[in-house]
Amino acid sequence: MSRTRTGIRELDDMLRGGFLEGDAVLVAGSAGTGKTTLALQYLVNGITQFRERGIYLTFEQLPTQLYRDAESFGWDLRKLEDENKLRLICTSPNLLQETGGEENILTEPIREVQPQRIVIDSLSHLAMYTDEKDMRKELYRLIMLLKARSLSSLLIWEANQMAGQSLHISDLGSSFLVDCILLLKHVEIESSIRKALVVLKMRGSDHDKRLREFEITPTGVNVSAPFTQYEGVLTGSPHRSLTEEAANNWALAFGKNKQKHS
Amino acid sequence: MGRTNRNTPETGQTGHFSQPAGTLPSGWRPTLVGAVPLPVFIGLITIFNIILPSPALLGAGLRFEPPLLNSILYTVFISLTSFLVAYISLKGYLQTGSAILLLLGSAGLAWGSASLVGSWLGSLPAGPNVGITIVNTGALLASAFHVASGTLTSNSTFPENRPRVRKSLSSIAYIGVLSFMAILTLTSLEGLVPPFFVPGVGQTPLRMAVLGSASALFAVSSLLFARLCFTSKSRILYWYFLGLGMTSVGLAAVFFGRAPGDPISWTGRAAQFLGGVYFLKAVLTTFRGVHPTGT
Numbered sequence: 364m365s366r367t368r369t370g371i372r373e374l375d376d377m378l379r380g381g382f383l384e385g386d387a388v389l390v391a392g393s394a395g396t397g398k399t400t401l402a403l404q405y406l407v408n409g410i411t412q413f414r415e416r417g418i419y420l421t422f423e424q425l426p427t428q429l430y431r432d433a434e435s436f437g438w439d440l441r442k443l444e445d446e447n448k449l450r451l452i453c454t455s456p457n458l459l460q461e462t463g464g465e466e467n468i469l470t471e472p473i474r475e476v477q478p479q480r481i482v483i484d485s486l487s488h489l490a491m492y493t494d495e496k497d498m499r500k501e502l503y504r505l506i507m508l509l510k511a512r513s514l515s516s517l518l519i520w521e522a523n524q525m526a527g528q529s530l531h532i533s534d535l536g537s538s539f540l541v542d543c544i545l546l547l548k549h550v551e552i553e554s555s556i557r558k559a560l561v562v563l564k565m566r567g568s569d570h571d572k573r574l575r576e577f578e579i580t581p582t583g584v585n586v587s588a589p590f591t592q593y594e595g596v597l598t599g600s601p602h603r604s605l606t607e608e609a610a611n612n613w614a615l616a617f618g619k620n621k622q623k624h625s
Numbered sequence: 626m627g628r629t630n631r632n633t634p635e636t637g638q639t640g641h642f643s644q645p646a647g648t649l650p651s652g653w654r655p656t657l658v659g660a661v662p663l664p665v666f667i668g669l670i671t672i673f674n675i676i677l678p679s680p681a682l683l684g685a686g687l688r689f690e691p692p693l694l695n696s697i698l699y700t701v702f703i704s705l706t707s708f709l710v711a712y713i714s715l716k717g718y719l720q721t722g723s724a725i726l727l728l729l730g731s732a733g734l735a736w737g738s739a740s741l742v743g744s745w746l747g748s749l750p751a752g753p754n755v756g757i758t759i760v761n762t763g764a765l766l767a768s769a770f771h772v773a774s775g776t777l778t779s780n781s782t783f784p785e786n787r788p789r790v791r792k793s794l795s796s797i798a799y800i801g802v803l804s805f806m807a808i809l810t811l812t813s814l815e816g817l818v819p820p821f822f823v824p825g826v827g828q829t830p831l832r833m834a835v836l837g838s839a840s841a842l843f844a845v846s847s848l849l850f851a852r853l854c855f856t857s858k859s860r861i862l863y864w865y866f867l868g869l870g871m872t873s874v875g876l877a878a879v880f881f882g883r884a885p886g887d888p889i890s891w892t893g894r895a896a897q898f899l900g901g902v903y904f905l906k907a908v909l910t911t912f913r914g915v916h917p918t919g920t
Contacts, residue, residue, distance in 0.1 A: 588788070592720065609911035610716030616861035616911075617717070617725050617778065 364568070367415070367480065367515040370408025371401075373586035377562055377571035382543055385513050386566070387506045389486075389538070391520040392547030396558055397579050398519045400436070401547070402482040403429070404583040405517055407438045410448045415479035418472055420452045420459070422488035436583050450476045456492040459505070473512055481509060485519035502540050542566040547577075550596050559596055560586060655863055659903070663870050666896040670878050673889045680827070680883040690886030692748030695894075699744035699760075702898035706905045707737030707767075711799070713908055718795055722786040725774045731798050732770035733904075736872075738806045739763015746810070753885065755813045757828075758821040761835045762809055764876055766802070768842030771869060775849030828879070836879055843873035864907035871900030 366381035375381050382388050392398050406417035421429065426440075429451060433440045443449035450472045458468045472478075483489075486502065493501050509516045518541065538544060544563040549556050560577045562570045573589035574596050590596045592607040603611060677683065714730030717723065739760050747756025777784065786794055812818050821832035828836075847869035854862035878893025 605912065606713075606716060607720070609908075610713050611720055612911040613713045613861065613908070614717035614721040614723055614726055616857070616859045616865075617714075617723070617729060617774075 368408075368413060369401075369405050370412045371404065371584050371586060373575070374560075374584070377575065377586070378543075378565065379569050379571075382515060383566075383568055385510055385515055386542035387509060387516045387518060387540070388543040388545060389518050389520055389541040390545045390547065391522045393522060393549060396547035396549060397577070397584060398521070398547060399424075399432070399484060400579055401545075401584050402484060402517050402519060403433055403438065403440075404436070406449060406480055406482055407433070407440075407443070409480045410443055416448045416476050417480040417482070418450045418452065418469070418476060418478045419482045419484065420454070420469065421482075421484040422454065422456045423484055424453065426451045426453050436581065438583075447476060450478070456489040459489065467508075469508075473514075479513070479515060480517075481514045482517045483519065485521055487519075487521040499540070506540055538564065548597070550590075550601050552593065552596075552601050559590060561597065659864065659867050659906075662896075662899055663867065663874065666871070666874050666878075666892060666899075669892045670874070670881055670889055673887075673892060674881040677883055677888065683883045683887060687888065688884055688886040689891070695747060696744040698894070698898060699740045702901035704737045704741035704744075706901040706908075707733040707740065709733075709908045710904050711737060713911065715795055715799070718786075719791050722788065722791050724784040724786060725777050727786075727795060727798055728770045728774035728777070730795070731802050732767040732774065734799055734802045735763050735770060735806065736767035738803060739767070742806060742810055746814075752822070752824045754820050754822045754824075755810075757832065758813045758818055759806070759810055761821055761832055761839065763806060764839040764872075765835050765842070766805065768839045768846065771846035772842045772849070775846040775853075778853045779849045827884075833880065836876055840873050840876040843869050843876065847873055861907050861910045864903045864910060868900040868903030868907060871896045871903060875900060 365384040367384050367386070368375050368381035369378070390398050390401060403419070406419055409415040409417050419429070430440050440449060440451065444451065452468065452472060454468055483505070489501065490498055506516070543565045546561050546563050548559045550559045558577050558579070559574050561574045562572070573591070575586050575589045577584055577586040590601070592603050593601045594604050595601050602608075677687070710733030711730045714726045714733060718726040718730060739762065743756040743758075743760030743763065746759065747753045749755055809818070819831050820829055821835070822828050847866045850862055850866035850869060853859075854866050875893045875895070875897030878889050878896065882889040882893070
């Protein structure tokens, strides 16, 4: 099975080598979880490490914003565009929906760049321009269009993260249309906000089921260890398991008891 | 412009943690019930030492040495409790990387495995030497680890290992301890280790030296942890330093024993078993109030 590697080593390990080629991947998460960074890194790594060209279709940000944000990670999007390896498209969702036969706003860029990867940022904006009852049909049309062109796609979905609840990513019925679901989430642990990532679904492939912590570092997304010490992270009520908590108390008594407890 | 996400994280999902258990407010006063047995055992050993006759005159009625009971008691009160200490120290070490915990865990593993193997080999037809050698050497090793651990805490030195090396370091430490005990057992069985106990003669100077050192080191580590306990007001440390103290007294009792199974031996063993109960109490204290208070 051919894999589309993200270039983020730990994430590729979680995916047993990468996404399956041509798959539609839903990246869901609330604001600030790093969806855009992950998607940009997926495209940039595709170009620089795997010689796979890409298209970034955004309904949310202007190209100048993306150039600036990418620069802070050391990614020169303008250069990649000049080399015809990347195309940023900033447009309105309704333009994507307008069809003239098989033509739409993606047709020409796909013909020119010959990409293997595409990012749609985001489905949430597309949903704003689509009746709720038509959204599933619209999504299906979009995903099939991308698949017909053999594009490995990342579809970003901004999900609300309600207090104490897990994300509802199946509201649009998109969860069964896509092949893979990557969930990004904020978790509050020991009075600090941390980021968690989990592969909820990966059709046709085994994958790491554990919830892992990740950070946005100066070089991009860095996935680290699983939250093995905690339970309930996904539901928004993380707490250490009984033995882990006991071990932590033991460590506090012996190892880090410099401070006097009150 | 920061390089991390521009957006503000959402709040709302909460996960609250309780305050560390085992630590108490500054008004904490230690329970005397736990500390009373320490002078009681010292007093009992002293009294028995005064009233018991010399080994040559000690009647058979004053000796009680059932091997199976011994093995069971050592297994339950010393081995299992020490293994618990080793387990929770390992978990704590993997969380924090504190070298103090790794030393503590190694000590628990050494003391637990030595007591387990030594007590069950103590009833060999060849005599109790092999069992005594293993238990006493294990005690010395465990006490050395305890002193090293206690010294680090008393120096306010809290070295921490990086997450990447914790698993490998703890594996090396624990496998190292178990390998040492295995080699000690094999060499003792093969008669390659100088005798600690000669039937009909009694304990050798080597045993006196090893046991004396172990007892002294347990006492020193008990004092080191006691100091930390009264600084930090930790209930966990309170039971732990008392456990170390009991073990020290229990080992020291051997010096005054007339023969295996005499009242002094049993007083010493009882002190060690109570020490094991205190270790267990220290571990159980860590589970108090560990459930999250939030939703």
